[in-house]
Amino acid sequence: MKILVFVECADGNVKKNSLEAVAFAHTMGGPVTALALGSAAQVELEALGKYGATKVLHAADARLNQGIIQAYASVIAKAFQDEGSDVLVLADSSLGTPVAARVAARVDASLASNVVELPNMSAGFVVKRSIYTGKAFARVELTKPKKVIGIKKNAAEVKEVGSNCPVTPYPVTLADADFATAITSSEKATGEVLLPEANIVVSGGRGMKGPEHWGMLEELAKTLHAATGCSKPVSDMGWRPHHEHVGQTGVKVAPQLYIAVGISGAIQHLAGVNSSKCIVVINKDPEAPFFKAADYGIVGDAFDILPKLNDAIKAAR
């Protein structure tokens, strides 16, 4: 089985979730070709070999520096055919998932996104998908000869299994029609841990009483190398930007550790965090429903607990 992995880059660096996609493909077995588009650091691409890529293709055309869904789909579909691939694996993201959809339609593949673990190939090709926003799973068989799989964070463990791999330039002929969508500008938080990729997330809710108190959460996040998130009311009130909203209609996270401070735990918020490995809830209301979904809980004043917790973690590390 030949596997192609789309490796997503941001500012020239390989995104962490794409390493998981390479590791996932490697564990599935078969030769793994990784494909990166646009500007990407050579050392990072070579290092994909360590995580399981047997071949690395780089389509370095500057027009691919921006993530245009149609253009990406065209290049990936072309590489899928050129390489004679059976399966395309990629990490689900705001770019990866829509691109996967177009590629699957183009190459006539069975498509499954939100895949949480390795496929079962003992009888057919069965994947486990997260559905109902993390409240359930479905096992589905992909019956077409070609398959496209989008994986959720934590679907595979990133491990060093080999050594650096040379990078082969992948020349592409781009059609103007694929650039019908033009990105005119972008705004991006820099130097922070990105929420969907973070191993630890520190989130605040209305219990934080105002945006001026976020410094405390940011301090803790800094100590933990964590991303900061928030509840829907907090982003609705404009205390924090929308891309930090964790929940049913916001970002769904799957970190090792989720620390919720001053969030009551409405079911819509829980839908965004229920894939977390460990949940800590700090709330002054002992009746807050979030405690029922938590692994550890503290009832108390966040403004009192946060600095102490920050100190205790610093001391323990």
Added chain:
Amino acid sequence: MKILVCISHVPDTTSKINFTDNNTRFDANGVQFIIGPYDDYALARAVELKETSGATVTVLNVGPADTEPTLRKALAIGADDAVRINAEPTDSFFVARQIAEHAKAVGYDLILMGRESIDYNGGAVHGIVGELLGIPSVSPVMKLDIEGNKAKLAREIEGGKEYLEVNLPFVAGCQEPIAEWKIPNMRGIMSARTKPLKVVEPVSVDSGIKLKQFELPPPKGAVKMIPADNVQELVSLLKNEAKVL
């Protein structure tokens, strides 16, 4: 301008999820169904565009007859007419093919839907529809303005947003804060009863997806409470018991 809004008919976000028939069928018993929350944002933006620029809004759902109240609600919110493709929405490709068939026959300037449905969570229908119609698709769209034949959009990316321009026609998967959800008023509810709702039979599609079984996550263990004056204990539990530090 002709706008098509595709909506899903999904369990209310507060629903408990259960399955029947040996975990092969969703248990709709006692479940309240709603317009998919992301689709609801798309619909709200379409109705705003109708109010400001005189567009017509058609709302479409792929589903069996019991989704008609959901379509009527969309009509009450402000859509002009409704189309129901009479089939179970089994997977992204199946649904996208049905939408594309309809859109090809009618011809729309703009096709809106949510970024994903909250039951299947595929996030793929907008991309597949775009591909099948040979037009651009953009998702997740959090801002959409139309100026003549051109649209100005904002798309959410990890840690920020991108601003884009694209000519009509195109497909957009929408999310907040593209518009505020609209609650139907009495006049809307009354007029929705007589607005046209057309039922169309599906085209046959092999999407290459076969459901084997549903599964619920294992139940969560009981929460361990730690006194507020002993954060050291929490740190030690996170380190030694949960092993996440």
